[in-house]
Amino acid sequence: MKLDFKNVEGGICAAKGYKASGTYCGIKKSANDTPDTKHKNDICLFASDAECNTAAVYTQNKVKGAPLLVTKANLEKTGGKSKAVIANSKNANTCNADGVEKAEKMCELVADEMGIAKEEVLVASTGVIGQVLPIEPIEAAVPTLVKELGYGKNLEAATAIMTTDTVKKEAAVQFTIGGNTCTIGGMAKGSGMIHPNMATTLNFITTDCAISAELLQKALSEIVKITYNCLSVDGDTSTNDMVLLMANSLAGNDEITSDGEEFEIFKSALCEVMATLTKMLAKDGEGATKLIVGSVRTAPDVETATTVAKSIVCSNLLKCAIFGEDANWGRILCAIGYADAEFDINKVNVEIMSEYGCIKVCENGAGVDFSEDKAAEILKSDEITINVDLNCGERCATAWGCDLTYDYVKINGDYRT
């Protein structure tokens, strides 16, 4: 099977037939706002020219944001079809008595303005939990959002969903199915309250590839496991996590309706987009200065490899050591040791790697001599990979995380105010 991807620009507007818009409406308006104040976008809309098969995965937190409940209900009503998504930052609309009512209202406003059914509109929110969402600024903004919808305006949307993110996160790839060029593009927001065990953070992915609803969901569920669910910034599983994957069939390919080569190509392209976004989310974790990649090899099965890889990138002590550029490999072995998986710790080898080189720090579960100077040089990189060989099988897995810094504490010590 030939996997021939081309990375392209355009995020959620990279695929055919998707328009976007974004604006500032003042969801968290401060007292000293003036007409001249420049604000970053806090609300966005994107829509497909044709009806989309839509797959979704949601947080596994028992506390679920109202927008998730409404999106889920709408997809149930339409049998997995959708045409537009409205999303806001600055307020999660979660744990509010009127949350569902407000989230439904957001869909209704868009539907009325666009002349589509309200169930065809999906909704997502991110921001502070437990503060009442003001609907008036959204009501005022929707006509503008609909009027401004345009091809190639992905950036307007990608910036609107940013919270403590320092960079916007977009990715897109092109590939060929049956002679037709297909595109998958996506955007995501981070960067705190991010931890495996769900579909982390807000993620929107669009494609023009024709693919059945069933296979679309299958692809998303499979790829989430090895991408977003292997990501941790701080061990906190958010209440509003959601990944939406929309497919509008405008690429012209014959619909993919069964397992086989074309489905594999689609999944590989989807994985490329989702893995790229995952890495971006980890690298832009709150306060982070370094990406940490946990790469576990020679495991007896993928579950074991994944558990160990996640355990490494979730260790607060290791995250601090990486921030301090300290080759404290004992903490790596400690994190491997408390991972909830079965393997022989006395067979474990560990390497620390970056673009500046690679050193073995541990062999058969015990330390080996290494050059601290060389380690210090490797650790200067902003992307550090921890290679772990369990030496008891042939499977592997990767997890992504980031260092724990003063700025993480600063950002989260005073987030609401």
Next chain:
Amino acid sequence: MKLDFKNVEGGICAAKGYKASGTYCGIKKSANDTPDTKHKNDICLFASDAECNTAAVYTQNKVKGAPLLVTKANLEKTGGKSKAVIANSKNANTCNADGVEKAEKMCELVADEMGIAKEEVLVASTGVIGQVLPIEPIEAAVPTLVKELGYGKNLEAATAIMTTDTVKKEAAVQFTIGGNTCTIGGMAKGSGMIHPNMATTLNFITTDCAISAELLQKALSEIVKITYNCLSVDGDTSTNDMVLLMANSLAGNDEITSDGEEFEIFKSALCEVMATLTKMLAKDGEGATKLIVGSVRTAPDVETATTVAKSIVCSNLLKCAIFGEDANWGRILCAIGYADAEFDINKVNVEIMSEYGCIKVCENGAGVDFSEDKAAEILKSDEITINVDLNCGERCATAWGCDLTYDYVKINGDYRT
């Protein structure tokens, strides 16, 4: 049953017949040490005048420090009897090829000097993982340690096991069994790499109460579950965690050999000592400025209550919010929501409490209006309790943690050097 405890001084020397000593031997000697340099103790010894029944629990990390392996082996050889314990800080003697040999040597040195069997000596180490333990300074120090053994010298030992601890941790209580005054005393070290799911950190507890080996282990295993195993500083389960509980029978009571009132009194006294040490460990967590107590009530069972309580005190986001004195209750609900337990999130009530007052912030899973000024006042305290009512049963549990601060990052960004 009358529970009549008296808190007393004396730590591990509070009970009859226990001597201790401590000294600086230079396990991590720096190049610029001079004869005049004043160092804190880095090694200690304590011993009982009579043979002790000895109970122990160890880390559940797959990586186990060599001292644990040797202590466990010695207790197996003697059938749970011991007379002395040697413990050092500054080096964990873990993941070293010669670790077991060195740990055995430490026991042997003490045994030879004291004229007892080497299997009657137990050993514990704490400090950096994966650095070869220098045996020479220990060899040189043992004669001094044995010569200096004395009643009431608990402080010499309690300071020797401190690593990043800022205060020594000791507790002791007196109680009456069959008309005889019995004492249980203990010491512990923190303050990083601390997380439930084991017998956290180094903890040594001594008693003069006569109690069978079997019941001693039963009491320790039960009380560990509701004290040390409900403690988290940073989510990292150490490789060297160990709790040793020694009973030398010198109080003169008839040996406790069966369940019943006397065993319950003993367990309550043990719980008092272990809970006090647990709280001290949490409060002195690395970089901590505040103790966080997660108190879960009205749960269907203790496991559910414990899981939810631990989830609260382990949340990095909540830990940062408490550091910032921010009443960000959404993070509390988020942490409750991702706890791996079954209950109805829509029945959950949450209060934030300290000696400055108590406010309800969440009722039936949704936010309620509260005074931010009042919340700010409550959060000024250095002991914050989060009260959670699940409203689906009658069981409760408590977990202990601490805030996440700049200093945690600072301490752990550069621990080895």
